[in-house]
Amino acid sequence: MSEGDAPRFRRLLVTGxxxxxxxxxxxxxxxxxxxxxxxxxxxxxxxxxxxNLAAVEADPEQxxxxxxxxxxxxxxxxxxxxxxxxxxxxxxxxxxxVDRSILDPAAFLxxxxxxxxxxxxxxxxxxxxxxxxxxxxxxxxxxxxxxxxYGSVEHGESREDDRLEPRSPYSAAKAGGExxxxxxxxxxxxxxxxxxxxNTYGPYHHPEKLIPLFITxxxxxxxxxxxxxxxxxxxxxxxxxxxxxxxxxxxxxxAGETYNVPGNNERTNSEVVAALLERLGKPWSxxxxxxxxxxxxxRYAMDGSxxxxxxxxxxxPFGEGLAATVDWYRxxxxxxxxxxxxxxxxxxxxxxxxxxxxxxxxx
Ligand code: NAD
Ligand code: DAU
Numbered sequence: 001m002s003e004g005d006a007p008r009f010r011r012l013l014v015t016g017x018x019x020x021x022x023x024x025x026x027x028x029x030x031x032x033x034x035x036x037x038x039x040x041x042x043x044x045x046x047x048x049x050x051x052n053l054a055a056v057e058a059d060p061e062q063x064x065x066x067x068x069x070x071x072x073x074x075x076x077x078x079x080x081x082x083x084x085x086x087x088x089x090x091x092x093x094x095x096x097x098v099d100r101s102i103l104d105p106a107a108f109l110x111x112x113x114x115x116x117x118x119x120x121x122x123x124x125x126x127x128x129x130x131x132x133x134x135x136x137x138x139x140x141x142x143x144x145x146x147x148x149x150y151g152s153v154e155h156g157e158s159r160e161d162d163r164l165e166p167r168s169p170y171s172a173a174k175a176g177g178e179x180x181x182x183x184x185x186x187x188x189x190x191x192x193x194x195x196x197x198x199n200t201y202g203p204y205h206h207p208e209k210l211i212p213l214f215i216t217x218x219x220x221x222x223x224x225x226x227x228x229x230x231x232x233x234x235x236x237x238x239x240x241x242x243x244x245x246x247x248x249x250x251x252x253x254x255a256g257e258t259y260n261v262p263g264n265n266e267r268t269n270s271e272v273v274a275a276l277l278e279r280l281g282k283p284w285s286x287x288x289x290x291x292x293x294x295x296x297x298x299r300y301a302m303d304g305s306x307x308x309x310x311x312x313x314x315x316x317p318f319g320e321g322l323a324a325t326v327d328w329y330r331x332x333x334x335x336x337x338x339x340x341x342x343x344x345x346x347x348x349x350x351x352x353x354x355x356x357x358x359x360x361x362x363x
Pocket of ligand 1: 044
């Protein structure tokens with residue numbers, strides 16, 4: 001959608017939008033100034049950050065169309081009245097980090113499965129109200145899912161009807177959430193669409209993830225903990241393209257359908273790290289080879305032709321997007337240093353303490 005186009009859904013509930021991708025979706029949606037109003041529901045976990053929405057708050061016209069509610073998507077009492085007032089729900093809220101799902105899976109089941117269930121039940125109540133004439137139409141529900149539900153893809157590209165073979169507690173929980181969403185389309189005839197995005201990068205990305213962790217550590221000349229042989233492959237998608245594709249599926253997606261959102265930029269982790277070190281002017285000697293992630297998926301890759309047929313194409317070339325991202329972290333130190341204060345040290349010790357003690361230079 002571009003500035004001026006009238007949106008199909010004008011009142012949105014966007015969950016998890018104090019996080020990385022959801023906040024981009026909100027910033028970009030409100031910046032179109034097309035009259036869209038957004039209620040954000042976010043629990044403000046360690047990953048939620050109101051600073052990600054500061055640009056909206058700084059613009060009176062946009063701020064007037066945003067309402068922030070701190071709360072849990074798994075809390076039906078909070079969710080129900082919010083869903084009653086919107087035309088569509090876009091569910092970004094999730095525990096999103098694979099490594100944390102290995103350290104502590106329970107929170108992933110609560111949010112990524114039970115939270116989806118609570119949101120769907122609230123939509124089902126609204127569907128009944130629409131059938132009874134109490135509202136014009138039932139809300140659309142868009143579930144933001146991930147390419148990780150396909151599991152590790154040794155060859156070729158996953159298509160939407162391929163088998164789901166998730167291999168981490170995170171991806172198993174995400175698969176559970178999206179299967180539940182689809183079941184509400186099949187069983188209750190609800191208006192449900194799902195997107196499966198690939199590895200996303202860009203500004204406001206929490207520094208626990210590969211690209212921002214390595215940029216921010218390298219700025220401080222700290223070791224970069226590369227898992228295993230560093231030859232795992234990921235398909236990198238700029239956050240503005242991921243958020244744009246989700247908006248496109250919200251507008252145009254067919255109920256009951258799932259859409260892959262690939263980046264079409266497959267790289268090994270070593271290649272990505274080399275590129276960001278070059279941009280920073282920092283040496284490869286910062287890279288440490290550390291013990292691998294258990295059950296580490298070797299490769300993700302998706303076929304994106306269904307989304308292209310729906311009319312969406314990505315805009316940000318990887319080289320440009322990565323360079324701009326490195327520059328963003330260089331000029332926004334206050335943003336990530338605030339995150340790396342607080343309870344960051346405990347997590348970092350748990351995740352990397354033993355690994356870095358037993359590490360070696362990458363060579
Ligand atoms: P993130 O971790 O940056 O943000 C998650 C947000 O959800 C945070 O603001 C957090 O406070 C909020 N949240 C967590 N639990 C909640 C709960 N119970 N109730 C309400 N809010 C809660 O995540 P992200 O990287 O922006 O990912 C957003 C979505 O996109 C997730 O569903 C994730 O699975 C999916 N996804 C992410 C990527 C990626 O590469 N980052 C790729 C594909 C799909
Ligand atoms: O593919 C989509 C998924 O991408 C999303 O669903 C997840 O929410 C998102 O976190 C991301 O998952 P990954 O596990 O692929 O991202 P992460 O940044 O954690 O890791 C990317 C690759 O880098 C992976 O092969 C593991 C490796 N890695 C990661 C970290 C944090 C390292 O080698 N060292 C590290 O310290």
